[in-house]
Amino acid sequence: MGEVGHQAALGKALVQGLRVKFPDVSFREQTMPVDETVVIMPASLLIPAVKVLMDDLGIWHLSTITADVAADSGGKAETGELIRLLYHFWCGEGVTLCVELPGLSPEVTTLTGLIPGAAYYEREIYEMFGVTFDGHPDLRPLFLPDDWNEEPPMRDSTAKAAAARGDP
Amino acid sequence: MKEAFRSIACLVPQVFRALFRGPQTVAFPFGRANIPEGYRGRLRIHADQCRGCGLCVRDCPASALELQREGRGRFRLLYYPHRCAYCGQCELSCTSKALYHDNSFVGGVASLDELVTVMVEREG
């Protein structure tokens, strides 16, 4: 695993496989340090892409799911925000699938059907960012108190964090 | 049978040796504690070397340091020991090597007056 020539080979194979299967959808491909391939795709293609990863490429280890609030460059959503979900996979090299969701009522299909280990990561994103995962068997808060009824605490983090540290 | 013997043999010698070797622990406040030279204990300062640049305050992750500037060349560096995380970042950030940790083991303060320690007070 992980010889220099081998780097990012899996990521390339994944993009290749996806382009063949879904010829009319556009995928963007990036690399993150350290040697992590990022494939940005529409949310509807997430499950098929994970299936390609698992069945064709033999990657089954989901490291974690990162949610991140990004400013919406295209101005699609009313809030002006995008929620990016990054699914970090690992098999001797890192492959990250990235889907972008609208800031208003973000919703995506759950991964727990394919990878039961994703359950806690999805629950955490649900409570922290308010992303709903369709078909999740047990979508309850993971860390927050049971009687928590304020808005998801990480949601407007960029703005609030800026305010907290006194930036203009 | 052999396994049963090994099961006993692996622990008994050590236990008997321990019985006669004496304790390896120290009753701390009374016994001698082995504290290395580089232990990050209380925060101290060479007050004459401080230039009041505020780098330590900027980098302190626990807001345990505060710099009060009162005009040109006049400043006070305050230290709140109860907030201090003893991480040594200020020591690292200090360009004039004024701040340092000594290796005194008891870091807490004994009286209310010490809750705010004036590290440096410079009068112009």
Added chain:
Amino acid sequence: MSKLVVPIGPQHPLLKEPLSFRLTVEGERVTESAMRLGYVHRGIERLCQTRTYVQNIHLLERVCGICSHVHTTTYCRAVEALAGLELPPRALHLRALLCELERIHSHMLWLGVLARNVGFDTIFMYAWRDREIVLDIMEDLSGGRVSHAVNVIGGVRIDLDDAHRDTILQQLDLLEDQVEWLLGVVEHERTLQARTRGIGVLTLADVRRYCVVGPVARASGLDIDLRRDDRQAPYDQMHYEVPVHDAGDVWARTLVRVKEAVESVHLCRQILDTLPAGAVSVRAPRRIPAGEAVTRSEAPRGEVIYYVRSDGSDHPARVKIRTPTLTSLITLPDQLRDVAMADVSVVLSGVDLCIACADR
């Protein structure tokens, strides 16, 4: 016999971790378990966004009380990757040295906790006595027993001379004898085995389904170790074995962990023997160029993954931490089904819980 609901935690002598279980017990059998997390949720990911990159090192050191160094190492690697810094080899070696010492420390501590939970206080005391050697080395090296504050962005802030290196090598000899003796005890002591064998079994399929990492996965026959698989410097120059066992029970986890501690002692010695000369750090900018990075490290409990996004300022825009405990927590309801009440503590300590890690 009637059903009882036994509350365990957040404060309980069984579980010295702030985690709450409600076990439904019939006689001595546990039939159901419900878990509640979040008692030590400190919002560290959120806090990270309000602090500078430098301050965050010390904040992230406090994610975990045992594997503190590996957290800062992973974080610093991510930030260094974003800033495009090339680290001097001596810095990498010193970082790895502390990582390995920490692994020994963590596994010894864990063995003590397990022994305590099965009522074997002698092993508990011996394991913690020997762990004290590691703590002494680390304290001498860094100035702190568990919060080392060794990492800076761009390297480390400690260095050691030859005399110090020889002292550490001597202490390592002593440590190796003790750890190997403990390994012998774990392998042969029968009452310990009676309490740990066949308890909390996870099959290879379970481990893969739940994406479990670290010693728990390796004890179930999954051969993953990021030190080797990620070919991180300086591990690519070292020779060591990754112990794997296929029984999947608590006893296998014990063996894997204690063997790993032995391997780590060997690794420490190799690191010290091949310690390159040179600087221990490079200058790092305060403002980190915009971008995002993912880094992974093998902590004592398994894979730690950090995601850091920078917006070009001196504060990170997003820091995501995934600690290995979260992966084993999800397997606990499976492991706790249909075990004896007496084995609950063994199962819980078997996965090496660190709730402070999991809650963040």
Added chain:
Amino acid sequence: MMALYRLLVFPGFGFLFVCAMLFDWIDRRVIARTQERVGPPWYQPLADFIKLLAKEDVRTEGVHEVAAAGLPIVSLASVLTAALYVPVGGVAAASYEGDLIVVLFLLSVPALAYFLAGWISPGVYSVIGGHRSLLQYFSYEVPFMMALASPAVLAGSWRIMSIVAYQGQATWLALIQPLGFLLAIVGLIGKLKRDPLDIPKAKSEVVGGPLTEYSGRKMAIWHLAMDMQTVVGIFLLVNLFLGESRFLEALPAFPVFGAKALAILLLLSMASALYARLRIDQLANLGWRVLAPLALLQVMATLWVGG
């Protein structure tokens, strides 16, 4: 006057209290030393006792007050009564034919009281601990009884004094019946709920077992009853298995007796240092599949030889 002295001072309550404190300290100290710790100072058990006496007595809601207070007292009383018949260095407060049976019965009462303490409590840990103590009782009691019966069979008397005297003519029964001695030790560990058979009160499993809800004075009495039970149990074993000996006749009886008692205490301490706690089903297996058949073997052999 003499009777009162025997009841209250030696070998009665006063002596037993001192022994309980002393044995507790020695035990803790020895275990500490095997684990390379310092261990408590000599006055620690006494300090613990006084501290518990002074502590607030927290009353649990839903517990029968009289029963909760009565159980530790019953426990202590039965241990004290049993102590009357157990000779110390050849001196007993009372002795008659059949007193061994009485002692064995009286020593079972604390186990029952312990179970009841769990049973009357509304706390889940207490209830589970109580169940466990009963299961444990059934596991160790039969082999323990049988192991203690064989000396009586061999000596041809159910009077402890006669068994002691019998050994003066023959030799120590521990040498004649090593198996019985071993079983008696294991049974005693189970009876005293010491490591590694502290299953009903295992902290990491059921917190404090039946005594979880106890505090203050009642807890102090429970502890005292336990400590005294340790002393009486050890004395009983010394009498039955390490009685008089021709070779030690020249030496003063009392120190020799003390040395034997300490030797058994040391065995108990070593056992707790060397083994992990068993699970309750493992103990039941051990009790019925290993200990009970062995005890039966011992009794049969004794009957065949001595009968």
